Amino acid sequence: MLLNKVIKSVLLLPLVNICRSTGPSTKLINVCNMHYLSQKDAAALDQDLFNEYKFSVDQLMELAGLSVAAAIAKTFPPSTHNSALIICGPGNNGGDGLVAARHMTLFGYNVSVHYPKRTPKPLYENLLHQCEQFGVHIVEKLPQPNELRNDYKVLVDALFGFSFKPPVREELKPALDALIEGGLPVCSVDIPSGWDVEKGPISEKSLKPALLISLSAPKQCAKREFIDTAKHFLGGRFLPPGIITKYNLKLPEYPNQDQIVEIC
Helix, strand or coil, X not given: CHHHHHHHHHXXXXXXXXXXXXXXXXXXXXXXXXXXXXXXXXXHHHHHHHHCCCCCHHHHHHHHHHHHHHHHHHHCCCCCCCEEEEEECCCHHHHHHHHHHHHHHXXXXXXXXXXXXXXXXXXXXXXXXXXXXXXXXXXXXCCCHHHHHHCCCEEEEECCCCCCCCCCCHHHHHHHHHHHHCCCCEEEECCCCCCECCCECCCCCCCCCCEEEEECCCEHHHCHHHHCCCEEEEECCCCCHHHHHHCCCCCCCCCCCCCEEECC
């Protein structure tokens, strides 16, 4: 009996350790009770924020981009990874990346942005203009993947969000290839680009991020069985209590005034 208890304790110890918050709070996050959103629920939650709670797109984008920048700085600080390339897509995920670029310059990074398919709307045009005014370098043509390490220490994947459905459009394949083949740590915004939102990586050649920053609530592809050893942060400390109740979200507590929290 005693031997069984010892064996059980040894087996459970790694699970306890990976589920422990790295912030000031040491409260455990029960991975078995974590709720992961389906693609349908993720879209519905966003619409509720817009329609029922009257959040604007740019308001949520600013909060999301700040969360992304904070998680990157905690995992790959500018003292060791001072140069970053952010690859932005045409949707809201790309907008989050543009916001993150601005905040990362304030955090001390040398930031470049590659934005191959620009969205011709004032919101995105303004975000790009702000990046330029903050000294962000706009990269029109990507180097070959094996040359990215000459100029950058970390890549940020803001290419596709939770509305993505394969296949990848031809004009965006070079951007995804750079993330997959660049040989640098990749920080993915909400969803690793090219993944199935619910089933995770679609092949052995899929992107393998070193960091995932889930926004609002983790999506189903953020389960540990899919993201493997990647660091995982949750950002988006803005959900109204009614949203949390409606979608039965079981989320960790954010420590102190932080905008992000590390989760399993």
